[in-house]
Amino acid sequence: MPSPTDDLRTLLLAETAAVQKFAKLLQTESDALTEQGLFDQLPDLTAEKNLLAQELGELAVHRNAALRTLGFGADHAGTQAAAQAYPEIAPIWETLLAHSAEARDLNLQNGTLIDTHLQHVRLSLDALGVVTGANQQLYNAQGRASGLPSGKSLATG
Numbered sequence: 001m002p003s004p005t006d007d008l009r010t011l012l013l014a015e016t017a018a019v020q021k022f023a024k025l026l027q028t029e030s031d032a033l034t035e036q037g038l039f040d041q042l043p044d045l046t047a048e049k050n051l052l053a054q055e056l057g058e059l060a061v062h063r064n065a066a067l068r069t070l071g072f073g074a075d076h077a078g079t080q081a082a083a084q085a086y087p088e089i090a091p092i093w094e095t096l097l098a099h100s101a102e103a104r105d106l107n108l109q110n111g112t113l114i115d116t117h118l119q120h121v122r123l124s125l126d127a128l129g130v131v132t133g134a135n136q137q138l139y140n141a142q143g144r145a146s147g148l149p150s151g152k153s154l155a156t157g
Contacts, residue, residue, distance in 0.1 A: 005086045008066040012092045015059040019099040022052045026106035033113040 003009075029045045032038040064074030072078035072085075083093040 003088075004070060005082070005089055008063065008070065008082060008086075009089060009092060011059060011063045011066055012089065012096055015056065015063060016092065016096045016099060018052060018056050018059060019096060019103055022049070022056065023099060023103040023106055025049055025052060026103055026110060029110050030106060030113065033110060033117065 025045060025048055029042070029049070032041045032045060063079070067074050067078045067082055070082060072082045079093055083090040
């Protein structure tokens with residue numbers, strides 16, 4: 001006979017696997033941000049992260065529904081209460097929390113790396129503006145030079 005917690009247990013295990021996959025993806029993103037030659041992987045990693053984030057959101061919705069079915073609140077405190085009431089859930093919940101903390105820390109670290117890269121790019125563009133005497137953006141949204149003296153380009157003849 002199935003246990004009343006089977007659905008919750010299954011969902012917590014699926015959520016744990018998805019969070020582990022997310023953390024691994026965040027580590028790959030960190031490598032792409034710090035190792036030369038891997039930066040071009042970022043768009044694909046971002047797309048994959050977005051899909052995983054959506055999956056995690058859906059799993060959380062299902063977990064919350066399972067919690068309500070068992071008579072618990074549909075939130076962190078409800079899951080904590082379920083883990084206390086049903087000891088077979090506790091180790092799965094603790095594992096999920098540990099992997100979630102790891103993913104959160106990696107995400108914060110990657111955010112810092114991205115902010116550092118953006119700051120470096122902004123400073124470089126500002127330096128180019130000083131060198132060229134441009135008070136505007138050096139390049140427009142289409143990647144064309146703007147704010148530079150106009151004239152016939154040698155490249156176009």
